Amino acid sequence: MKPINVGLLGAGTVGGGVFTVLTRNASEISRRAGRPIQITVVAEKNKARAEEVVAGRCRVVDDAMAVINDPEVDIVVELIGGYGVAKELVLKAIAAGKHVVTANKALLALHGSEIFEAAQKRGVMVAFEAAVAGGIPIIKAVREGLTANRIEWLAGIINGTTNFILSEMRDKGLGFDTVLAEAQRLGYAEADPTFDIEGVDAAHKLTLLSAIAFGIPVQFDKAYVEGISKLEAIDIRYAGELGYRIKLLGITRRAANGIELRVHPTLIPEKRLIANVEGVMNAVVVKGDAVGATLYYGRGAGAEPTASAVIADLVDVTRLHTADPEHRVPHLAFQPDQLSSVPVLPMSEVETSYYLRLRVQDQAGVLANITRILADRNISIDALMQKEPADGEVQADIIVLTHVTRECNVDAAIAAIEALLTVTSKVTRLRLENLN
């Protein structure tokens, strides 16, 4: 049967992985897809690098438009990244009637609505399994495997760099800066690691998961994003003493009056499976009303894991490209005219539990004042721990775990606590999810 022809934009690590896996597993992939899938052309500014990756298996050009305008190319794979030139090229590929496969979470989290609408109008598919959690088929699972369910919530470790840093901080008792430098030395963290450590990369991925879980438009601008750069080793230690691990979680939840969409360091009971996901691994828990809680675990990055997701999309597009566009799987799981306008909630309206660490003068009445402030705002205490002052010191740490309450109540309580003369530093606030 006539092969389906693929053009790659970008020939870096993932492009190399796609070549390797497509070549190694060509026969099985073709048996699954119903016809061979072959890369016929690669566009890469650094032609010498691309020639090395390609090793004579296809043409190499330095102009992306030559791929997009090539009448022989059926599917364009965008592996450039970012939302500058990549956006322009994806829209041009769609306009040229090409199906698009992309690993670009930043592009889709910011411009997904425009891109999916353009694709819908032109009758082409934009597939993005590799954009979220690398090799874990989480898009397929949520969009298709769980399609019978009303999704209640989803929580994921969807950034390997930060999970590696948190694992090392806990294992070795080291500070954030030391472990970040180690992650950079090992090649896990980028030279500019801002998007990873500040939670932006996780929020891009979570925005896409939230859209397909709840049938809402992609709305990265409404996400609450807090990374791990201010997390202190002492809080990881205290959390451990209380039976919790701290993970950078992306959480999206259907609440009574809207959708929660948030990324932040989160305490999780250490007995939960997801609390034990260590190093660069990713994991996502999805709770559906019919199926209950389901867990997906695997590699969130790397050449072959990401290629695994890209090629799965190539097979999907190969199978479906002759189908009537109205009968394909919708980009965002729900039919485009059925997207919901339910709002994404501001962080002040989110409900969760909290870990608060306070440094106080160790004297009579301090604890009573603090518990009164919490009680006045209807914040119920779940656990309380006081760490005795170190020898020669007069200040103690108090750690409070609360039951579920609304973020705005905690904001008000923290302001009142920080105004007490006996509280000697800013309150450290972390969020806690029981995930049960």
Ligand code: HSE
């Ligand atoms: N930088 C990401 C991570 C991988 O650390 O998980 C690509 O999404």
